Amino acid sequence: MPTLTLNGMTVDVPPGTSILDAAKQVGVEIPHYCYHPKLSVAGNCRMCLVEIEKFPKLQTACSTVVNDGMVVRTDTEKVRKAVTGVLELMLIHHPIDCPICDQAGECGLQDYYMKFGLHKSRYALEDKVHKKKVQDIGGQVVLDAERCILCSRCVRFLAEVTGTRELDFFNRGDHSEISIFPGKPLDNNYTGNLADICPVGALTSKDFRFRCRVWLLKAFDSICTGCSKGCNVDAHFKGDILYRLKPRWNDAVNQAWMCDFGRLTYKEMNEARLLTPFVREEGARKVAAWGSLLPDVAFRLKATADKSGADRVAVIASPQSSNEELYLLRRLATELLGTKNLAFTHRVAGDGFADDFLIQADKNPNSRGAQLLGIPDGAVFDALVSKISAGGIDALLVFGNVLGALSEEETAALLANVPFVAQVGTNEGPVSKAATAVLPSASVAERGGTFTSHVGRVQRFRFGFPARGKAKNPVEILVSLGNRLGAGWSFAGEASVFRALAESEAPFAGMSYDSIGMLGQEIKT
């Protein structure tokens, strides 16, 4: 392996490694704009200049491959002066409109100016070249050509990742700018990534525009609930409001990207949430207390099972639930209620569009988990629906906000056949409008757990902030219901449930929250 001496430190790297990547391994930060680990190397921003022994000129660290015995310095006066000069050149025509720029706070120009610049502008304000600001170029991004430093990350992303090539450079010299071709706006499902990879404020998110300052946001690790791909995301929030999702790097799943549909899934965790438990009496909603509603629900389920037989009790699971919740729900249905009427249904969103990259046709994060835990779907669910519409069910426990592709009217008509419907859900929806008792559940941001992606990768989503209103963690609801049905469970939190799950369910055997870690773990097949 080639050995590199960097600022006096030696590091062994695999052949073909760039100086920039090697420096990262020893914790030396080489400033860069155009270099992105998931894109081809362009070497056009010139920020990563380093001094290499026996080279007459400074070289770009991103495009220079380490050779054995190379001696590189990043801390010399010559390098510092060059980087400052490059930065000054980039800032010549920059509008410095940080107060109105959404990138402020996570901007490469701001960061490197504080580190390497701190120069006084030598360019008169009125001489700056102005370009078109606030351009709607389609997709989820807004283009401000003036702020652009022409690093070409966006151009390369659209050429190499999506292959759609909507953006390119136009004009020459200080008039050169990125733009779309006339009348051809961005047309792909991954435009939101452009705002992420843009190191400056040239491409910013349309959805996040002016909504919050980034330095006020906090982040936690989560999993996108938009489809069964299980893209790793960073969820950004302030107080109890989610503001945006950004892809979290995971080479095994989504690399550094996520789709536009998934990016907007945070909205349902903010809007139309079920916040208080309530019961429906003669069509009207009556707010109920957890303390009385949970025993009521448990009693109704148990009483129906005891009197009319377990065959007249049904449980509908949701592929939006975590593995832990599905495991408890299955045990509740089969062991405690003794019913065979257990099935789950896939939430349908949009036209079920899928592609060969990230977007999956199944718009649920945990269908695979439900199947692995022995909860059936498809024909079994359809049979359960016909049983319900034939009046064969007297008490029903529903997880989730929707019943598959059923519309609001169809759901209401179906559930009208059941005298008692208890729902555990996060949002207002067809089910909450028809259920007899509604138990509000914490959203993905407000609880922890694991999802199993479509390829069987178990990944953790973390607790972000306490549940809104009076919503409760569904694990807590299930343990409470289970214990009232005589389970004697002593689970406290998702972790303890997962331990029990890993012990008894073969696909999850040997797994623990530690072994799943940040990036997930494949199930045993």
Place this chain on the structure above:
Amino acid sequence: MTIGVIKVARPREMSFPESLYLLEIVKGLGVTMGHLLSNIVRQEGIKTIEYPEVRRPMPPRFRGKHRLMKRENGAPRCVACYCCSTACPAKCITIVAGESPDPAVEKYPVRFDIDMLRCVFCGMCVEACPCDAIRMDTGWFTPPDDTREKLIFTIDTLLEK
């Protein structure tokens, strides 16, 4: 000598007639009567003022009630950058940003509320503002009011001043 003990001169004990304060009371009343009589004779010399109709001049750096500056066309100069609300130690500034009707301005505050009940008049907001949009140079203290709501100044109130 014990470390940390400093001897200070104590005032001498008062004698009995002194402890009755009789002479001091007469002296004090004398000052009061002197002012009363001189104010009757010579009214220009009165020290009290009829606040708030008459106000003492404030020093130029006095930090008073806030105001928001306007552009030449009357629109707020503020661009809703959140610097003031971030700098505010009392967290009394609430801003909601929106897309300005003027494309040259781009961003403007749809809401800009200052909770005067929380404000500690530290002047950090003025210092943080990159656009000189907020000032505390009105020379006024916050006037008292009878409800809490009236003391949350909205953008319209702040622009008036």
